[in-house]
Amino acid sequence: MKIITNTQLDGFLKSKLKAEQGVEEIIKKQNFRFSRKKFVGDLGEYYFMENVKFLFKKIEQSKTSNKGYDFTGIFKDKYAKQYGFKIDKELQIEVKTRYEQKGDNHIFSLKKEKFVILAFVKLSIDYKCTYIGLLKSKFINTDGQNRIVFGKSYQEKVFWQSNEYK
Numbered sequence: 001m002k003i004i005t006n007t008q009l010d011g012f013l014k015s016k017l018k019a020e021q022g023v024e025e026i027i028k029k030q031n032f033r034f035s036r037k038k039f040v041g042d043l044g045e046y047y048f049m050e051n052v053k054f055l056f057k058k059i060e061q062s063k064t065s066n067k068g069y070d071f072t073g074i075f076k077d078k079y080a081k082q083y084g085f086k087i088d089k090e091l092q093i094e095v096k097t098r099y100e101q102k103g104d105n106h107i108f109s110l111k112k113e114k115f116v117i118l119a120f121v122k123l124s125i126d127y128k129c130t131y132i133g134l135l136k137s138k139f140i141n142t143d144g145q146n147r148i149v150f151g152k153s154y155q156e157k158v159f160w161q162s163n164e165y166k
Helices: 007-029 037-055 077-083
Strands: 056-061 071-075 091-099 105-107 117-123 129-136 148-150
Touching: 037 056, 037 071, 037 091, 037 117, 037 129, 071 077, 091 105, 105 117
Parallel strands: 091 117
Antiparallel strands: 056 071, 071 091, 105 148, 117 129
């Protein structure tokens, strides 16, 4: 499957990267931290929605960002059967996005009791989506700080992915 993107959006994201690098340089010279966390998370949710909506009869983003999950969705019957979910069951989906991490991606703040599906979205240095994978929460084993490393053991448990994880 080819990841769905938008040429105009890609151009703006490249400009944003240049701007953020300039901002980061200025702020770091002042010994402050700089985080793109909220922007990256919201962009990941956008890519998630654009690329998986075909799997669902209904999918909606949560009204608030502190709910413990980002979307609720009901799979189309054929996908519910294929992936082992009940027909017409509303599922909570948490989207976690990582921006240009080297090696295995660390995923933080997972409260697996609040969602049924974890959607992992990986972005490249220029904010393009390079991977989306869906994983059932029952396969997630967090450490004491609600973290996992999205390595080979989790990649093998993904029930749907946009393309091969790299």
